Amino acid sequence: MTSQTLWRSFGLLQRASTRSFINTGSGRRALSSQSRIPDFAFAFDIDGVLLRSSKPIPGAAKSLALLQEQNIPFLLLTNGGGKHETERVAEISEKLQVPLAPEAIVQSHSPFAELVRGPDELSALENKCVLVVGGEGERCRKVAQQYGFKNVVTPGDIFMANPTIWPFKSFQNYYKDITKPLPNPKDPNDPSRGLKIDAIFVFNDPRDWALDAQIITDVLLSSEGVIGTISEKNGRTDLPNRGFQQDGQPHLYFSNPDLWWAAAYHLPRLGQGGFREALEGIWAAVTGGPSKGVELKKTVIGKPHQGTYEFAEIQLLRNRSRLLGSNIPPLKNVYMIGDNPESDICGANSYRSPHGSKWHSILVRTGVYNGGEPTWTPTTIADDVQKAVEWGLETSKWRG
Ligand SMILES: [Mg+2]
Known part of the structure; x- marks a missing residue:
């Protein structure tokens, strides 16, 4: 669509x-x-x-x-x-x-609420698992739940369930009070039975760019959005987009394209658009990027x-x-x-x-x-x- x-x-x-x-x-x-x-x-x-x-x-x-x-x-x-x-x-x-x-x-992010029921039943995300990225503490999880998404996880939830996913612990204290157990925790013996993400929403400015970029990249490289897996289609030259995002991975949505915004500091500060540019850069480095005919498929609103x-x-x-x-x-x-x-x-x-x-x-x-x-x-x-x-x-x- x-x-x-x-x-x-x-x-x-x-x-x-x-x-x-x-x-x-x-x-x-x-x-x-x-x-x-x-x-x-x-x-x-x-x-x-x-x-x-x-x-x-x-x-x-x-x-x-x-x-x-x-x-x-x-x-x-x-x-x-x-x-x-x-x-x-x-x-x-x-x-x-x-x-x-x-x-x-x-x-x-107001238009995201329309995706709870979606244009049709098939694409409704109400009961699917959505990854909500960005915002202060648990606020965006709560906003998503108020919109009607019933199954919301954050990068912090995934990190706290398996801290080896990102080897640096600087934010552990921040996460310990704002995370929830995963609805379907990763099975260490069989990653294919792990948590499946059905949509990725960058709701607001990420506070922990590093973890958020790592988790989003993981999900985009996965097989069908299952955390801990890697798609065998990645890099295949016989497939569109060199095989990237061709294996049932969830769609990626950004809610705010602003590169800069006016805050208390006398010069404008990097906004959510800055995070998107950083992620695009990582994606290009990981996949070969536009020089190899690979794009980051996403929807940007705002x-x-x-x-x-x-x-x-x-x-x-x-x-x-x-x-x-x-x-x-x-x-x-x-x-x-x-x-x-x-x-x-x-x-x-x-x-x-x-x-x-x-x-x-x-x-x-x-x-x-x-x-x-x-x-x-x-x-x-x-x-x-x-x-x-x-x-x-x-x-x-x-x-x-
Ligand atoms: Mg303004």
Whole structure:
């Protein structure tokens, strides 16, 4: 299945509510029939736009409150993650002092939830064993379980079940409190009866790159995803991709392609995209890489990818119907406000909406972008989120 097909199957637009609401995040009240219906909406990146290292960016709270007050739909669209949507939204609400509902956010890994049931029964991962990589402590395991995956393991679980899998013990103290016994521990006498992984999800930034890279590489080189085995097809020149990933190994998913992100340090820090590049490098060294015609087969979601924007637009349309009713004019314009040209701006510029909306990109100066010619040219540049929202309202000739 291609990633396009996969993400397109992410659920159809839910039947719109027949009632009209003003969304206050924590409660809703009936919308006056006299209200104007906006044919536009906003999408906000979070880090570097609304918050910077967890602190509110001036004007952010005021801008969201204004949109709520005037019943203008919006969505937070972030490549961040590592927490469940309800938890993440509660934190942002508290920091900004603006009530937000869980459906107001799409995180980098939110679309993974659609794979629990999958496009069909055959590809559903609900009862399969999924390897969840990255994030703080046990958080991503819990997020995956809240999404509905019933059989979740982490690289730490595999390491603690068999510490010889990675000979360095620096992280043993970290793992001892956050790991669980394997559902099907490796049989030392017969590795083929060992734990079988059916999908690999990099949910969030790996904290232990070394172990995570080792375990993912092991699984990709295995026979049918069984830990401790090695595929006999690896390196066979008569097979596609030189025999690599041709033996029933699980599919590899990355949720966030960002190479850099804005944190408390004065220079951007390597993100999940950095880990992917490192893994690609290892894979090329192990298999011969592109010079031998071998690629790392994987699916990458998150901004700037089309699938993530499609997923976000479906959620935005759903929220819009909930807020304004179902019998309303179509959504024409979406203003995507971001600080990262490579993800926010590239994504909005490249996105082709299957629902007929046009996305405009607004680059702000409060995050990763620090002046000069951006790598992707936005529709406009604004000093901060407040100026960006003002620009969007003015462009749509909104007078409240
Ligand atoms: Mg950002």
